[in-house]
Amino acid sequence: MTVSFDTFDRLKGKGVAAYQNGDYLAAKSYLVDAAECMIELAEAAKTPEARRQHEQIAAELIELVRDCDASAAGGRRGKPAPPGRGGKGGGPRQSAKVEEGETDASDWIVRDKPTIGFDDIAGLDDVKEEIRLKMIYPFAHPELARQYGISTGGGILLYGPPGTGKTMMAKAIAHEIDATFFVVSPAQVMSKWVGEAEQNIRKLFEAAKAETPSVVFLDEIEALVPKRQSDSSTVMQRVVPQILQELEGFDRGGERALLFVGATNKPWMLDEAMLRPGRMDAKVYVPLPDAPARYKLLEIHFTGRPLADDVDLGALCDRLEGFSGADIKNIAQQAAQRPFLEAVAGGEARPIAMKDIVAEIEANPPSVHPSDLTRYEKFAETGK
Secondary structure, eight states, rough: OOOOOHHHHHHHHHHHHHHTTTTTHHHHHHHHHHHHHHHHHHHTTHHHHHHHHHHHHHHHHHHHHHHHHHHHTTTOOOOOOOOOOOTTTTTTTOHHHHHHOOOOOOTTOOEEEOOOGGGGGGGGGHHHHHHIIIIIHHHHOOHHHHHHOOOOEEEEEEEETTTOHHHHHHHHHHTTTTOOEEEEEHHHHHHTTTHHHHHHHHHHHHHHHSEEEEEEEEGGGGSBBBBTTTTTOOOHHHHHHHHHHHHTTTOOOSSOOOOOEEEEGGGBOOHHHHHHHTTTTTTEEOOSSOOHHHHHHHHHHHTTTOOOOTTOOHHHHTTTTOHHHHHHHHHHHHHHHHHHHHHTTHHHHHHOOOHHHHHHHSOOOOOSSSHHHHHHHHHHHHHO
C-alpha cells in the first residue's frame, strides 16, 4: 500500500461510509488499513507534534474499529450514530441530535478562562501594542468603536518561529478582554469524528458565538487551511471553504462579535484566501525574544532555583541572542540538572553556577536558523 494522506483519506472515507450504512465488516477492514496508514505517516513525521497528532488519529480509528466489533456482535442494523467520547456500545444514551448522526461538540471543544495577561509575557512590547490597537481596544471601548465605525472582533494571525510564545499570546488576548477561550487543534477537527470535519468547524464557531465575548484559537492553522491545489484531498477541498465561510459570517459590530486567532510557524503555507482582509484582519509577527524579554525569561526560569554568586543574567542575556523562549527554558532546565545529578551521585549539593549555564548554551545551539528568520521577514513584507 502506498502511504500518503490521499490514501489515508480514501480508506477512511470508505470505512466511515460503510460504518454509517451498517456494514461493520467492510468498515472494520477499511478503518484498520486507514489506521495502519496513519501509523506509518506518524513514523515519517518530521516533528514530535505532527507525530503525536497522527498517532492520536490512528488511536481514534482503532477505537472506531472496536465499535464496529461491538455493533456487529449486537446485531445493530441501519445507520448508526457516530460514537461519542466513550466510543463503546452500551454507554450512556446520547442526545437526540447525536442519535440522528450529529456529533456532540461538547466532548472535544475545550473552553477556558485564561489567567495569563500581557503583563505576564516577557518583552515583545511592540507586538502587544499592535494587538491592542487592532483587536483589544475595540472590545474595551465599544461605544467609541461604534462612534468611529471600528469593527469589533475579526481574525488575527500570529506567525513566527516556533517557541516564541504564540499560544501564550493568544491566551493573553482572551484574558485582556475577559473572553471565553476556545482552543482546538487540527487533529481534533479532522478526527472527531472521522468524515465530519466540516460539521466540526461549524459547531466550533456556533459554540463560540453562544458565549460572547469569546476567542477561538487554532494552533498550527496551516495544517487545516493549507494552500489548495488541484490534487488536494477531497476533505481539504471541503474544510477550507467551510472555515472561510465561518470567518465571513462574523458579526463584527453586534453583540455576538468574536475574535479568531490562528497561529503558525509556516505562514507561507496558508491558503491565500485565508490571508485577505475580512478574514485575517491583522497579521502579527511574533519574533524571537528581544533583550528585555530574554532577561525576563531568565528570571522566570531560574526563580526558585539556587544560583551561585557568579551568575550574571545580563551577560547571559547577551549570549542568548537568537534563542527562542523555548530554547531558554530548556537551557535553564538542563543547567539545573548538572548540580542535581552531582548531588544524586553523592556529591555536595551546590547552586547552579555560571559555568553550568554557559555549558548548556554551547551544547544547545538556537533551534531557529537565521535563514528561517529571513523567510519570516520576507513574508512580513510581501505576504508570501
